Amino acid sequence: MDMRLDPADQAIQARTREFAERYLFPYELECEERQGLSKKSLGIIRRAVKEYCLNAYNHRKEDGGPGYTPLQQLLIHEELGKATCGLWAVVWTATLPLRHGTARQRRDYLLPIIAGKRRCCYAITEPEAGSDPRMVKTSARLKKGRWELSGEKWFVTSADVCDLILVHAHVDGDPEKPTLFVVHKDDPGVTVKRVPKFMHTYVFEHQEFLFDRVALAPSRLLGKVGEGYELTKDWFTDTRFQIAAHCTGAAIRATEIANDFAASRVQFGRPIRDFQAIEFMLADMAVEIMAAKSMLYRSGWELGNGLERKLAHARASAVKLYCSEMAGRVIDKAVQILGGRGYMRENPVERLYRDIRVDRIWEGTSEIQRAIIGGQIKKRGLGLYTGWV
Ligand SMILES: Cc1cc2nc3c(=O)[nH]c(=O)nc-3n(C[C@H](O)[C@H](O)[C@H](O)COP(=O)(O)OP(=O)(O)OC[C@H]3O[C@@H](n4cnc5c(N)ncnc54)[C@H](O)[C@@H]3O)c2cc1C
Structure with a gap:
């Protein structure tokens, strides 16, 4: 089993990381302070979205999108999810059910949305x-x-x-x-x-x-009268994986900041990372991220290798549930490691702490994800989650 990211995947990951660092992170404080971005800042980011080929990155080539694989889309979401204040939302996607529209709807809605002319x-x-x-x-x-x-x-x-x-x-x-x-x-x-x-x-x-x-x-x-849930299912599958990847990115950024701080902050004559209480928190954070990433990348690979639509929907619940709850635990520890600094709005860790709380609520609460997973276990057996085929 070869689990490595191939060169194309790595290139997309690196490109998106560069985009987030150059065009999202520098605008976080402006967004926090004015509760939004100026037209000028939004314009700069939106132009960069196109330069970096990130517009409508959830769409296939045949629908007018850039045609990234599902794994590549998750890598993009993960990097964007490191940004606070929901700045990843400036990178527009096109609502998935629109691809099931008529030729006229695709012309009037889907293509202009992909191009960034409508939303x-x-x-x-x-x-x-x-x-x-x-x-x-x-x-x-x-x-x-x-x-x-x-x-x-x-x-x-x-x-x-x-x-x-x-x-x-x-x-x-x-x-x-x-x-x-x-x-x-x-x-x-x-x-x-x-x-x-x-x-x-x-x-x-x-x-x-x-x-x-x-x-x-x-x-x-x-679509047709009565098809609302069927069309919405695609959207939920897509956005639940998207949230899982965002949460993983958010947890990674918070952990990196906490790790650097633990190395440089000296109290009682030594860096605080030398206290086992801090070191154990960092260890737990790293292990949780490792587990979340494993679920996420495995799912990305499966989605790109023909995972049946219904199974993808079932998996999305598990991955969203785990990654969103993991991010809550990990970022809470990051705040703790940073002490008072972790409670300051000017600190990305504080913003991430508030940002990711909603990920256990929107696109189906954690309780609803558990209900879906429980129902799937009853219907298809535990192997859907515990097996590996
Ligand atoms: C910031 C934000 C943005 C959002 N954006 C959108 C959007 O763009 N479009 C949109 O349509 N919606 C959006 N939502 C709505 C979101 O999807 C709902 O808030 C979410 O689905 C939960 O619904 P609710 O808030 O009515 O809670 P309720 O359904 O009333 O649930 C309340 C509590 O009861 C629990 N509960 C409910 N049913 C069960 C059950 N069967 N078993 C166990 N526990 C249960 C829930 O888990 C929760 O803990 C957004 C929400 C927020 C907060």
Whole structure:
């Protein structure tokens, strides 16, 4: 079994690392202090995204993307995940279900998004529908050949920089007909209700939307009526692996900072790393990262070697669960090693500590991942997770 990264993988990893160090890290403090970036800074980063061929890095060549392998995509996510304040979100991806659109939808939405001319956010969650999307109240009804969509959506990430919203609605209010619609933010009847603040400093906003009888042409339906979950499954698989890789990158950066500090910080006449209490924390952090990386890279390899879609979805839950919880434990230790400095907002470790808390919540909470894994064990047997074929 050859587990090494090949030269192409290594080149992409090195290129993305350079991008993060040159174009994300230097803007972190600006983002923290102004709770966002100036137009000028955003413009500089966005231009670099294209120079480094990182735009829409989750898309295949045949869909107009750069065609990175799944393992290469994880390597990219890992490097970007080292940046704080969610600056990785400036590196735009294109919402996966759009590749299942009609030729016209691909022309009007997917290709311009890949090129960075448009941007799409994804709205599933509602006041009463979180972990259980069957509780969604947003409904769409066909009236005189047009869809009429009404409802409310919460936590719509990056909506402030998007012109398109992929809305998960129930046709005729029927939970058996979950369906995706492409809504334009300037469609009459679409309003931003509120822009709440969150624990992390994130480069963009998570807005709340109201949809009041928004009239949509038939061409705004993505896929077929009732296909909402099927299309969303691809998105969840993709974003859960993405989160796992981000968390691994975040844990690595925090550990590197803590390791350097432990070597240089002298108390009681010696570097603090010479105290076993500190050394053992660093040891645990390194081992946890090693385990997370092993899961992640193995999955990347499997995804690129024909892992069945349903199994990929099942694996994504395990990898997201482990990596997000691992990052919480590791970065907490990094804060501890840094002492008071680890509690200062100007320190990347403090920001990482806040940033990664949401990774145990969004794209399915840790409890929901455990429920998926438990269900898969019941259905397919333990070997899905404990075996190696
Ligand atoms: C910063 C941020 C950005 C987000 N971005 C988006 C976005 O862009 N688009 C979008 O649609 N959504 C987004 N979300 C929403 C996110 O996906 C939901 O918050 C998440 O799915 C959990 O739903 P909830 O908050 O309603 O919690 P609930 O579902 O109400 O859960 C509350 C608690 O109950 C637990 N729980 C629920 N059901 C079970 C069960 N069956 N078994 C055991 N425990 C259970 C949960 O794990 C949790 O601990 C975002 C959230 C945040 C915080």
